[in-house]
Amino acid sequence: MTVDPVKAKQSWGVLFLGLALFVGAASYAVISNYVKFRQIEPYTNVQILYQERKNEDLYVTISFDKTAGCHLVRYSVFGVVGPFALPLRYVDRDDLPDQYDRDPGRQTLRNIISLGIVDTGIRDRFGFSNWDRIEIRTRHICKNLQVNDPAEQNLVDRIFAVLDPNFVYIPPKPTPDDFIGIPAERKITH
Numbered sequence: 001m002t003v004d005p006v007k008a009k010q011s012w013g014v015l016f017l018g019l020a021l022f023v024g025a026a027s028y029a030v031i032s033n034y035v036k037f038r039q040i041e042p043y044t045n046v047q048i049l050y051q052e053r054k055n056e057d058l059y060v061t062i063s064f065d066k067t068a069g070c071h072l073v074r075y076s077v078f079g080v081v082g083p084f085a086l087p088l089r090y091v092d093r094d095d096l097p098d099q100y101d102r103d104p105g106r107q108t109l110r111n112i113i114s115l116g117i118v119d120t121g122i123r124d125r126f127g128f129s130n131w132d133r134i135e136i137r138t139r140h141i142c143k144n145l146q147v148n149d150p151a152e153q154n155l156v157d158r159i160f161a162v163l164d165p166n167f168v169y170i171p172p173k174p175t176p177d178d179f180i181g182i183p184a185e186r187k188i189t190h
Contacts, residue, residue: 040067040070040142040144040154040156041067041156041158042066042067042070042072042138042140042142042156042158043064043065043066043067043070043107043138043158043160044064044065044067045063045064045065046062046063046064046160046161047062047063047064048060048061048062048161048163049061049062049063049108051163051164051167051168052168053115053165053166053168056114056115056116057112057113057114057115058112058113058115058134058163058165059093059110059111059112059113060110060111060112060113060161060163061108061109061110062108062109062110062136062160062161063106063107063108063109064106064107064108064109064160065105065106065107066102066103066104066105066106066107067104067142068104069104069142069143070140070141070142070143070156071101071140071141071142072099072100072101072102072138072139072140073099073139073140073141073155074099074137074138074139075099075100075136075137075138075160076136076137076138077089077090077111077113077134077135077136077137078134078135078137079115079131079134079165080131080132080133080134080135081130081131081132082132085135088113088114088115088116088134089113089114089116090111090112090113090114091111091112091114092109092110092111093110093111093112094109094110111136113134113163115131115134115165130165130166131165133162133163133164133165134162134163134164134165135159135161135162135163136159136160136161136162136163137157137158137159137160138157138158138160139155139156139157140155140156140158141153141154141155141156142154142156
């Protein structure tokens with residue numbers, strides 16, 4: 001059996017062209033979804049207004065701008081030590097319900113994070129005795145507001161804030177603008 005060299009070159013050319021088109025289309029799909037996904041931010045302008053450790057509790061006040069079209073699915077706090085991230089308990093100082101989804105716009109949250117102690121098994125086996133950092137993590141479902149399709153939503157996981165459990169930050173006395181979104185009777189006083 002003889003192979004026609006012209007047809008063989010054409011076959012390879014078609015195969016190469018098909019492969020190039022497939023790779024290009026797949027790359028476009030992945031990159032466009034990545035760019036679209038990265039443009040969605042459930043909150044912006046996160047500012048730590050107050051942070052103070054009192055015994056085994058970390059008091060924090062953080063302001064941020066909540067984005068329209070994003071709804072909170074999960075809010076959690078983790079203590080990170082070495083390669084370990086362990087969930088920590090927290091209390092909302094404004095008596096808001098657990099996993100409260102705030103309205104869009106400027107917001108302020110006030111939490112008391114119970115640091116406790118590093119798990120004794122981790123402390124004894126690996127020598128860690130203090131948290132390296134505290135991470136406040138969120139998961140939101142966000143609509144892509146750049147397209148007019150209400151069905152297009154993305155699950156967005158972010159680290160909302162990273163706190164040093166041994167750092168004390170007490171800013172100058174807050175102004176009323178720091179507490180937009182909090183009822184007057186719940187404002188922090190120093």
